[in-house]
Amino acid sequence: MDTVIVLLTRDLRVHDHPALAEACARARWVVPLFVLDPGIDPRHRRGFLAETLRDLRSSLRDRGGDLIVRAGDPVTETVRLAGRIHATAVFTSADVSAYARRRERRLAEACAAHRLLLRLFPGVTVVPPDALRPVGGDHYRVFTPYWRAWSAMPRRPLLPPPDLVRLPPSIEPGEPPEAPTLPYGALPGGETAARWRLEHWLALGLAGYAEHHDDLSCARTSMLSPYLRFGCLSPAEVVARAADRPGGEAFTRQLCWRDFYHQVTLAFPDLPRRDYRSRDVDWTGDGEAAQAWRAGMTGVPIVDAGMRQLAAEGWMHNRARLITGSYLTKRLKVHWRIGGEHFADLLLDADIADNWGNWQWVAGTGNDTRPNRMLNPIRQAKKFDPTGDYVRRYVPELADVPAEAIHEPWRLPTAVPGYPAPIGGLDNG
Template sequence: METVIVLFNRDLRVHDHPALAEACARARWVVPLFVVDPGVRARGRGGFLAEAVNDLRASLRDLGGDLVVREGDPVAEAMRVADEVGAQAVWVSGDVTPYARRRERRLAAACAERRLEFRAFPGVTVVPAGELRPLGGDHYRVFTPYWRAWAACGRREVLAAPRLVRVPDGLEPGAAPVPPRVPHGNLRGGETGARRRLELWLKLCLADYDEGHDDLSEDRTSMLSPYLHFGCVSPAEVAARACGRPGAEPFVRQLCWRDFYHQVALAFPGLSRRDYRPRDAGWTDDPEAVEAWKAGMTGIPVVDAGMRQLSTEGWMHNRARLIVGSYLTKRLKVHWRVGGEHFMDLLLDADFANNWGNWQWVAGTGNDTRPNRVLNPVRQARKLDPDGEYVRRYVPELAAVPAPLIHEPWKAVPPIPGYPAPLAPDRMNA
C-alpha cells in the first residue's frame, strides 16, 4: 500500500497503537492526522488535550515523521488530506461514544465514495467493546460475570512504537493547538508524562493499591485515568504490565470496570440521557441546592472537599466521586444528569462511558445490583479520612476544627464562622 492516513482521536500515543503500527509496517507513506473538531467541546480538558497533541507531535518527529493538524469537520478534513496525498486508506481506533460511532459511519461512507479502505482498529480498551457477549444477550449487564469472561479471554499482543514514520514530502503540518492558560492540577497531558507515571506507579505503589486506594487523605490511586481517556497510554499495555505483579488484581479489576462500561455504552447509546434501568426516583428541581453542591458549600465537609478538589484540580478522588454522587442523587434527590454534566465540564478524565455509567450506578438506575444503596457521607469520611486531612486540604474554613468535629461541624458550639449549615440535615440518616 502506498499511503495510509491514521486519524487520531482518543489514541494520542505512538506505543501500542495498532492502527499506526500496521500502517508503518504496510505502507510506504503514513500521514498521522489530528483534526481539531469544533463539534467536540473540550470543556475543562482543553489544556490537557493540547499538551497531549503537542507531545504526540514531538514523539512522531522523533520517529522521523510528524503530526498533521487541521481544524474543522474530521471527515471533510480527512478526505481533503486524502485527496492531497493520494491516500489509499484511512484508519482509526474504534470508539463507542455515539458521536464517535457517527463519525466512523460517515468516514466509512466517504471512503467508500472515493474507493478508499476504511478500518477501525482496537486500542481504546483492553478488550474490544463488543467482543465479549453472554449467551442470549448483546452485552453484560452485571460486572462480575463480565469480569470472569474478561479475565479468561485472550489478549492481543502489546505493540512497540514504530521504528520509523515516513510522511510524504511537501505536506504542510499545520499549527498544533496552544494550551490555554487554565490550570488543571499537577497532571500534564501527553504520552511522555503518562509513561513516566505508569512506570513509577507500577514500581512504587501497585503492591499496596488494594489496601490504600480508598484512603482519601493520601490518594494512592494511579491517577492514570486522564491519560487513559485521551489514549496517552494504552489500556492493554497497562493491564499487561500490571498483571502478575504483587497486588495487581484489584487494580486490573478497575481496568476491567472501564471496559465494562464501554461495552454498556456500545449497547446502550442513550447512557447519558435515559435510565439504563428505569425506576421512579422522584427527582426534585432545586437550583439552589445544585449550586451549593457545585460550589462545595453544602455544609457536609467531605462532599464540599470533593467538589472543591474538582473545581481547582480537574480531578477528584474515586471514593469522593461516589460520596458526592450519592449525596446529590440519593439525599438531595437531584437527577443524575445534573451531576454527570458537571463532571463532564470539569473532569480531566470525563470519559463518556465511565462518567455516565458511574453516575447511573450511584443513582440506582444503572448497573448496580443494589439500586437502593446510599453512602452516608459522615460515616464514609470518618472511615476514610479519620483525621480530617482531606477535608482540611480543600475546606480551609475547617482547618482548625479538631478531628472529632471536622466531619460534623454543625455540632460545634459556637458555629464555625464562614461555613454553611448542612443542606437537608433530615436526610442524613436516610
C-alpha cells in the same frame, strides 16, 4: 499500500497503537492526522489536550514523521487530505459513544464514495467492547460475570512503537492549539508524562493499592485516568504490566470496570441521556441545592472537599466521586444528568462511558445490583478520612477544626462562622 492516513481520536500515543503500527508496517507513506472537531468541546481539558498533541508531534518527529493537524469536521478534513496526497486508505481506532459511532458511519460512507479503504482497529479498551457477550444477550449488564469473562479473554500482543514514520513530502503540518496555563495541581498532558507516571506507579504505588486505594487523605491511586481517557497510555499495556505484580489484581479489576462501561455504552449509546434502568424517581431540578453542591458549600465537609478538589485540580479521588454523587442523587434527589454534566465539564478524565456509567450506577438507574444503595457521607468520612486531613486540605475554613467536629457537620455553623449548615436533611442519624 502507498499512502495511509491514521485518523487519531482518543489514541494519542505511539506505543501499542494498532492502527499506527499496521500503517507503518504496510504503507509507503503514513500520515498521522488529528482534527480539531468543533462538535467536541474539550472544556477544561484544552490545556491537557494541547500538551498531549505537542508531545505526540515530538514523538512522531523523532521517528521521521509529524502530526498533521486540521480543524473542522473530521470526515470532511480526512477525505479532503486524502484527495490532496492521493491516500488509498484510512485507519482509525474504533470507539463506542454515539458521537464516535456516527463519525465512523459517516467516515465509512465517505471513504466508500471516494474509493478509500477504511479499517477500524482496537486500542481504546483492553478487550474490544463487542468481544464478550453473555448467553442470550448483547452485552453484560452486571459487572462480576463480565469480570470473570474478561479475565479469561486472550489478549492481543502488545505492539512496540514504530521505528520509522514515513511522511509524504510537501504536506503542511498545521498547528496544535495553544496550551493555556494549567491550573495548580493539574496533570501535564502527553504520552511522555503518562509513561513516567506509569513507571512511578508500578514501582512505588501499586503494591499498596488493594489496601489503601480508598484512603482519601493519602491519595494512593495511580492518577492514570486522564492519560487513559486521551489514549496517552494503552489500557492493554497498563493491564499487562500491572496484573501479575503485588496489588495488580485489585488495580486490574478497576481497569476492567472501564471496559465494562464501554461495552454497556456500545449497547446503550443513550447512557448520557436516559435511564439505563428506569427507577421512576421524582428528581428535583437544577436549583439551589445543586448549586451549593457544585460550589462545595453543602455544609457536609467530605462532600465539599471532593467538589472543591474537582474545581481546583480537574480530578477527584474515586471514593470522593462516589460520596459526592450519592449525596447529590440520593440525599438531594437532584437528577444524575446534572451531576454528570458538571463532572463532564471539569474532569480531565471525563470519558463518556465511564462518567455516565458511574453516575447512573451511583444514582441507582444503572448497573448497580443494589439500586437503593445510599452512601452515608458521615460514615464514609469516618472510614476513609478518619483524621480529617483530606477535608482540611480542600476546605480551608476547617483547617483548625478537629476530626471529631468535622465528622459532626450539624455542629459546625456555630463553631466556624460562615460555614453553612448541612442541606439535604443530614443529621447525626
